[in-house]
Amino acid sequence: MRLKLVPDETNWDFFKHRKITSGASFLMCIASVILVIVMGLNFGIDFKGGTTIRTESTGSVDVGAYRAALEPMDLGDVSITEVFDPSFGPDKNVAMIRIQAQDGYEAVTPEIITAAEAALQAVDPSITFPSVESVGPKVSGELIWSAILAVLGATGAILVYIWLRFEWQFAVGAVVALMHDVLITVGVFALFQIKFDLAVIAALLTILGYSINDTVVVFDRLRENLVKYKTMPLIEVMNLSVNETLSRTILTSGTTLIALIALLALGGDVIRGFTFAITFGIVIGTYSSVYVAKNVVLWLGVKRDWTKKDDTPGTQFSNIDA
CATH class of the missing domain: 1.20.1640.10 (Multidrug efflux transporter AcrB transmembrane domain)
Structure with missing residues (x-):
């Protein structure tokens, strides 16, 4: 059956x-x-602009803990993703944290970035921030x-x-x-x-x-x-x-x-x-x-018989099998 x-x-x-x-x-x-x-x-960071913080740590990346640490700062749209690469060693754990541009600013202010980094270091003292990049509204x-x-x-x-x-x-x-x-x-x-x-x-x-x-x-x-x-x-x-x-x-x-x-x-x-x-x-x-x-x-409406020749553009390839 x-x-x-x-x-x-x-x-x-x-x-x-x-x-x-x-x-x-x-x-x-x-x-x-x-x-x-x-x-x-409701545009995300890709379309509104914002700042991307790259983090590196010897400990494993805990996305939930990172998000919980940044949540009290009320930063709006925050995206946290772990980065995987075959070239990374066992003690190299990388994450990308994207924070949307704040109202009235083209990017996240240095003060907010510093506060965010401090909040993340409270979760993982071994964390470092090798790069910080901003995307403005023009891009x-x-x-x-x-x-x-x-x-x-x-x-x-x-x-x-x-x-x-x-x-x-x-x-x-x-x-x-x-x-x-x-x-x-x-x-x-x-x-x-x-x-x-x-x-x-x-x-x-x-x-x-x-x-x-x-x-x-x-x-x-x-x-x-x-x-x-x-x-x-x-x-x-x-x-x-x-x-x-x-x-x-x-x-x-x-x-x-x-x-x-x-x-x-x-x-x-x-x-x-x-x-x-x-x-x-x-x-x-x-x-x-x-x-x-x-x-x-x-x-x-549509043509009914393809056996008859029809030179109308758009029908001359009708019998092609793809």
């Missing part, structure tokens, strides 16, 4: 309420934009633009790939779904004021890759069925394609979510923003691959 999460054959109508799902997606995207504008994002602003360009660049590359692999209607549907996923994820971060840093940008790029993977699988089956069922209405062919790949979608998303939920619950504060972004992104990405990307393709 095998455990079946999805029956071998399903015939669910995914497009019965397409107007409702499309309207809900549109409203969520608008709400996300409004939340970002009105509430703003942080450049990081924000670099992050935006990274997301837009990845989306543009995906647009070109889908255009060459399928048709331009598929490419538009895929990109609309990707922007839908990113906008809503960022909106949730603004709503709950979750720390937004470079790790979250990495999560957003991961979401783009994961979401487009599921979308391409369904698109590929859809293209096969469009050739196979040339007289079947487009909406019925889409429903058939989604149903035929439903088992794969649920199993892939489900197994990934099991690992992510474990990381979200047990991973600690350092990676919580990253794991939350990916977890939420996979849920919304699975939704968008069916209810956003396919709705856009249905609205735009």
Whole structure:
């Protein structure tokens, strides 16, 4: 006996309420934009600027003890990570402590740095501070633009790939779904004021890759069925394609979510923003691959017979296997 999460054959109508799902997606995207504008994002040190203190000690790094020592100073966003390197000897334990820029200052003041170092030495008398580096708001602003360009660049590359692999209607549907996923994820971060840093940008790029993977699988089956069922209405062919790949979608998303939920619950504060972004992104990405990307393709229409020559840009590579 095998455990079946999805029956071998399903015939669910995914497009019965397409107007409702499309309207809900549109409203969520608008709400996300409004939340970002009105509430703003809770930027981390990467985007706000701050100071990084490198520590070295002969004793082991106790992140919890370090954090407890700095907590009474009310420094705001403090990130503490242990650094591992094969070249380190057994008596060389290194940590990086990042403290956000304080209000009214471009970086952490020397007085605060001195007080922080004294607090850490109270925990571990052998601790030393070989380097202290500060990142000002100008560099942080450049990081924000670099992050935006990274997301837009990845989306543009995906647009070109889908255009060459399928048709331009598929490419538009895929990109609309990707922007839908990113906008809503960022909106949730603004709503709950979750720390937004470079790790979250990495999560957003991961979401783009994961979401487009599921979308391409369904698109590929859809293209096969469009050739196979040339007289079947487009909406019925889409429903058939989604149903035929439903088992794969649920199993892939489900197994990934099991690992992510474990990381979200047990991973600690350092990676919580990253794991939350990916977890939420996979849920919304699975939704968008069916209810956003396919709705856009249905609205735009699509070529039904690839045996006929068509020199329209975006269809000349439709028969390429990748």
